[in-house]
Amino acid sequence: MRAFINTFFIVILIGLLGGCLYEKGGPLPSNSSSSTNGGTDTNGGGGSTAALDSLPCGAPTTTNAQNQVCFNTAILPIFLANCATSGCHDSKTAEEGYDLTSYEKIVRKGITAGNAKKSKLYQVIIDTGKERMPPPPNAPMSSDKIQLIASWIDQGAKNITCETTGSTNSAQAVSYSKHLVPIFEYYCTGCHNSTTKSAGINLTQYSTVKALAIEKSLYGSISHQIGYKPMPSSSLKLSECQIGLVKNWIDSGMLNN
Ligand code: HEC
Structure with missing residues (x-):
């Protein structure tokens, strides 16, 4: 009972805090806005959209022409790489009943469409105390990312699909550190880092990435080929442009450049 009352007060507190931190109808983050935690080998957190800006493929499309937040290109990658890690909110574990691996599953619980502040999923990501997610x-x-999720929920948590941007060709020169690392940090290392290591794979390590490229599972998994586990997930594929960059890097000798 006491635990229940405590939880109740914490939830109220988060609600109040959320009210201070978030202004409804605030500006959407632009693609070039800077991120507070990009670029490091931390557990989870994920890379930043800003880091992807400089790629030939550009940053993921965050809104469509009507200024609606895109679910497939902007929101799903955030939930996958930050929440749906093994042992957390993947389909198998679904901690506290939250399976955050696809649109249908994400909107099923913890989201009050049209009101981020009333949404449990939003409350926990802005929490600064014990309830904070990711913990x-x-x-x-x-x-x-928090701003994007808030705007997406406030706009009704819709399944808006956007086209991915950018194109590349086989002549596009690719740098491991400049091109591949930001892609991995945004889409992959939330699950495949030195601590979480889904499937025993740490994609923050060049040697591991190269080994996977040689055994063909790197390209096989991101291009969703039969015989490989689809990555980042069966419900999310990198853009053709991003897949093209990885392919060029493999074809040009997998340099640590
Ligand atoms: C939500 C967590 C998650 C994300 C995000 C994720 N992975 Fe995985 N990955 C896994 C899990 C779990 C497995 C083991 C799959 C299984 O056995 O079902 C795996 C397996 C793999 C494999 C082995 C595939 C095979 O068929 O042998 C590769 C390669 C891989 N991931 C690369 C990536 C890359 C590259 C990305 C980003 C583009 C990525 N992963 C994003 C969780 C994730």
Whole structure:
């Protein structure tokens, strides 16, 4: 009973805090906004959209022409890489009943469409105390991601599909550190880092990435080929442009450049 009352007060507190931190109808983050936790080998947290800006493929499309937040390109990657890690909110574990691996599953619980502040999923990502998701030692979600999720919920948590941007061809020169690392940090290392290591794979390590490229599972998994586990998930594929960059890197000798 006491635990229940405590939880009740914490929830109220988060609600109040949320009210201070978030202004309804605030500006959407622009693609070039900076992130507070990009670029490091932390557990979870994920990379930043800003880091993807400089790629030939550009940052993921965050809104469509009507200024509606895109679910497939902007929101789903955030939930997958920050929440749906093994042992957390993947389909198998579904901690506290939250399976955050696809649109249908994400909107099923913890989201009050049209009101981020009333949504449990939003409350926990802005929490600064014990309830914070992702929990420590993971880094908190970056402010640009929190803003996107807030706007998406306030707009009704819709399944808006957007086209992916950018194109590349086989002549596009690729750098491991400049091109591949930001892609992995945004889409993959929430699950495949030195601590979480889904499937025993740590994609923050060049040697591991190269080994996977040689045994063909890197390209096989991101291009959703039969015989490989689809990555980042069966419900999310990298853009053709991003897949093209990885392919060029493999074809040009998998350099640590
Ligand atoms: C939500 C967590 C998660 C994300 C995000 C994720 N992975 Fe995985 N990955 C896994 C799990 C879990 C497995 C083991 C799959 C299984 O056995 O069903 C795996 C397996 C793999 C494999 C082995 C595939 C095979 O068929 O042998 C590769 C390679 C891989 N991931 C690469 C990636 C890359 C590259 C990305 C980003 C583009 C990525 N993963 C994003 C969780 C994730």
